[in-house]
Amino acid sequence: MRYCVIEGARLLDPANQLDTVADIYIANGKIQAIGHKPSAGEIETSIDGRGKILIPGLIDLAAHLAEPGFTQKGSVASETRAATRSGFTHICALPDTKPVTDSPAVVQLIQEKAAQAGYAEVLPLGAATQGLAGEQLANMFSLTEAGCPALSNARQPIKDSYVLQRVMEYAATYDIRLFLSADETALSDGGCMHAGATATRMGLAGISETSETIALSRILLLAEQTGVRLHISQISCARSVTLLQQARDNGIQVSADVALANLVYTDEAVNGYNSQFHVLPPLRSETDRQALLAAVNNGELAISSNHRPHEIAAKKAPFADAEPGMSMFDCFLPLALKLIANGELQWSAFVNATSQIPARVIGLEHCGLAEGHYFSAALLDTECAADLSQLISKGHNIPCASESLTGAVAALFVNGAQVL
Structure with missing residues (x-):
């Protein structure tokens, strides 16, 4: 046996x-030994990990890959390649593509493009309703059979409570996991x-x-009432943390x-x-930010990228008219390491929120650093300066272009294959 x-x-x-x-010794795509040399076989490849941190590969529960349909914003190849820059090995792709991911044919197309690119593994989220219109149910069973780990309506509204039920x-x-965003459009539209005070001062319409x-x-x-397997995508405020805690206490x-x-x-x-900070859900108060950080550190929340790449023109409009979203794959790791360096995010919580919790949510097994597990992992150089002058994503709408950040991926493995 030959080892890396x-x-x-x-x-x-x-x-x-x-x-x-x-x-750590890897062969045949799996971890063969940790902390001791295997009794047989020879070393084929050696990587110097001294001074670096090896963590399980990051799993993203919400990303817009743009393709099919919006290739001016990005492609499966460009965005998955950008994702490897921050250590992502698995990406849940949201279904708001064109055409919408509401048929096995579109699921297969996305999977084939991801396999051809050869970077992170893409797990398409199927549409919960036909065309994401929120009125007629999509063929949920066929979408899960095609390989969707869960169904989502992205941030598109579901018509009413009856349809949601x-x-x-x-x-x-059918024991299908649902990813749902919490947004009462009657209150948020416009x-x-x-x-808050900033919106009032700037004369911009607010989202409460x-x-x-x-x-x-x-x-x-x-x-x-229904007993569905439920995941809430991208909460943004302290009160939502409290509501989730109460729901869990009640057995949900x-x-x-x-x-x-x-x-x-x-x-x-x-x-x-600054239209780079026009995002959905919106950025909220410092009180909300601290409550969300506390929930992550307590192991209650996963962290997603909410990556949404845009061409330059999409952000050139006045703030309210600019397309919402941030391109996060190029800068996700440096921004997370900034929180860790500031003492706001614990290392163990970061790994838990970007790997262990997402793996449980979508049913990925054997993806940690343990003997016999498939080797999907990121080797991080936390001292290296982050070079954001050259972006891999087609989306240049990153929020931190002028910041001095650190952190880079020195090597990345997806199911045992080195992709970076």
Whole structure:
């Protein structure tokens, strides 16, 4: 047997109670030994991991890959390649493509393009309703059979509570995981940022926290009634954290994630009408940011990228008219390391929120740093300056172009294959 060995790295995987400096041996796509040399075989490749950190590969629960349909913004190849720059090995692609991911044919197309690119593994999320119109149920069963780990309506509204109940009942019948965003569009339509003092001062229409919490309350009540497997995508405020805690205390099985941008920035970043900070869900108050960080550190939330690449023209309009979204794959790791360096995010919580929790949500097994597991992992150089002058994503709408950040991926493995 021929081995690849990573020598002297700090191996960090809280799920396997692993935080030690050791050598790790990989062969046939799997981890063969940790901390000791296998009794037989020879070393084929050696990677110097001294001074670096090896963690399980990051799993993204929400990313817009643009393709099919929006190739001026990005492609499966360009965006998955950019994702490897921040250590992502698996990406859940949102279904708001063109055509919408509501048929096995579109699922297969995305999977084929990802396989041809050869970077991160793409797990398409199927549309919960036909065309994401929120009225007629999509063929959920055929989408899961085609390889969708869950179904989502992206941020498109579902017509009413009756349709939402039907979606949940169908999903519960076939034990299908639902990813739902909490947004009461009757309250949020027309808004472009958090409803607070900054929005008032700048004369911009706000999106209240209640537009999220009212919708979340409805979703949680129907989930309790139907017994559906539920994941809430990208909560943005402190009250949503409280509602999720209460739901879990009442026996509702629900997971949730928060977009990294909502952990790093607040609505004050919009000062100057910088359209790079026009995102959905909106950036909220410092109180909300701290509550979300506490929930991540407590193991209650996953962290997603909410990556949405845009061409330059899409962000050139006035703030309210600019297309919402940030291109996050090029800068996700440096921004997360900034939180860690500032003492706001614990290393163990970061690994848990970007690897262990997402793996449980989508049913990925054997993806940690343990002998016999498939080797999907990122070797991080936390001291290296992050060079954001050359972006890999087609989307140049990154929020931190002028910041001095550190952190880079020295090597990345997906199911045992080195892709970076």
